[in-house]
Amino acid sequence: MSDFFSGFWSIYIAVISLGGIAWCIYLLFSQRAWLKKDVEIVENTGHVWDGDLTELNNPVPRWWTVMYLGLCIVALGYLVLYPGLGSYEGQLGFTAGKQLQQQQQAFNERIKPVYERFQAMPIPDIAADQEAREIGQRLFLNNCAQCHGSDAKGGRTFPNLTDTDWLWGGEPEQIMQTITKGRHGMMPPWKAAIKPAQASDIAQYVRSLSGLAHDPLRIVPGKRGFDTFCVACHGAEGKGNTALGAPNLSDDIWLYGSSAATIIETILEGRDNRMPGQEHILTPEQIRLLTAWVWGQSN
Ligand code: HEC
Ligand code: HEC
Incomplete structure (x- = not known):
């Protein structure tokens, strides 16, 4: 290659x-x-x-x-x-990538015994285990903190993992699935179907769902728009849907922000957000410990 x-x-x-x-x-x-x-x-x-x-x-x-x-x-x-002449691969077939893979494999073999103890343990027990918590935290700091923050509280566009609000579900299996395969949170843009004025009405209605200040006169047209365009994913009461990664709009937790301007931007332009899958970076045992650590942050 x-x-x-x-x-x-x-x-x-x-x-x-x-x-x-x-x-x-x-x-x-x-x-x-x-x-x-x-x-x-x-x-x-x-x-x-x-x-x-x-x-x-x-x-x-x-x-x-x-x-x-x-x-x-x-x-x-x-x-x-060895490879040194342009694309010629060399008789030994050496590549730096292969060498890294071999080293990783050797490393994973070496650390296996550490993880064996947790193999059959249920997630809540792992979450309560002191040694597992320390390993989990180290894994988190090395692999996840750059996006979710070293305290796992996230930031704009990166969800907080220590609260009980979940885009994709907070059960151990759901968290494990998120970490293993990654997630793609996608809200389509609506500017082709929704005029800015109508988006503004809908934004007022969305703000009312979580008790934020809003213009009462625009709730009726806003709700009409919401029922037409938004319920399919966010649900009739705006409580979200973890199968689609659609956030709950009726709480005070916001990935992008609760201002009318931000909500209008979300409606017109859509949102596209990715959590990268870790199955090629971490072993299943490491993902199990991380799952327990993340789950333990809010349980
Ligand atoms: C490159 C940035 C990035 C890295 C690295 C990353 N994440 Fe994420 N993660 C995200 C984003 C962005 C989302 C939100 C996806 C969405 O909007 O649907 C997310 C979502 C999640 C969720 C789902 C949260 C919910 O509310 O359902 C979990 C759990 C999670 N990440 C755990 C981890 C763990 C554990 C690691 C380390 C192995 C990690 N993430 C590494 C960016 C990242
Ligand atoms: C196809 C499903 C789908 C539809 C339809 C949809 N959304 Fe979304 N929406 C999502 C997803 C998924 C996200 C999360 C995007 C992400 O992870 O970055 C989202 C995010 C949002 C957010 C950001 C929430 C936050 O925490 O910052 C708002 C606000 C929102 N949607 C409002 C609406 C409104 C209003 C409508 C109707 C005009 C609508 N959505 C229609 C799927 C949908």
Whole structure:
């Protein structure tokens, strides 16, 4: 597999690598005076410095030439075995990716015994176990904190994992599914169907669902719009749907914000949010411990 988008660069690199070695060999050949056995001709260049320092033209030492030749041969051998000539993969089939995978596998084998104790334990028991909690926290800090925060309380567009409000459900199986496969929270944009004025009415109604200040005169048209366009995902009372990742709109927890302007933006432009799946990064045992740790934050 090549990372180059054009075959030209592969050839370019191969030519430079081989050309460099060929040039070295040519240089050594051009300085081959030492091959002439026993003849130690020392030419005098005729340059004289400071009256009595004469400049000689000694041939390159033999050991130096042999060492250099040896290096050229090692380089050629390396280029045959390992990738170094553009897209040529090398006889050994070595790739940095494969090496990383092998190291990861070896590492996972090594840490297996640590996780064995938790294999058959139910999630709530793991969540209560001191050692498991420490491992879970370390895993979280290394793999999740960059998005969800080191206290797991999230931020704008990143859900808080320590409360009891869940986009995708807070049962252990649901959390495990979220971590393993990832989630794609998608709300389609409505600007083709909904005019800004109507979106503004709906936003007032949405704010009323969670008891926020709103314009009472716009609740009736707002509710009409909500019932037409929004209930399919957010439910008749705006309580959300964990099968679709549609948030509960009737609580005071907001992924994007509760201002009328933000809600209007959500309605017109839609939202697209991804939680990356971890199954290629973490082992099932690690995901189990993380699940328990996350579950334990709110239980
Ligand atoms: C690149 C950023 C990113 C990383 C890294 C990340 N997450 Fe997430 N996570 C998100 C986003 C964004 C969402 C919300 C998805 C949505 O809007 O539907 C999410 C959602 C979740 C949810 C569902 C919350 C709910 O309310 O249902 C859980 C649980 C979760 N993440 C746990 C984790 C764990 C555990 C890790 C570490 C292994 C992790 N996440 C790593 C971005 C991330
Ligand atoms: C196809 C399903 C679907 C429909 C229909 C839909 N939504 Fe959503 N909505 C979602 C999803 C999924 C999210 C979460 C997006 C994310 O995870 O980033 C969301 C997010 C939101 C948010 C952000 C909530 C927060 O916590 O910040 C608001 C507000 C919202 N929707 C209002 C509406 C309104 C009003 C309508 C009707 C005009 C509507 N939605 C129609 C699926 C839907």
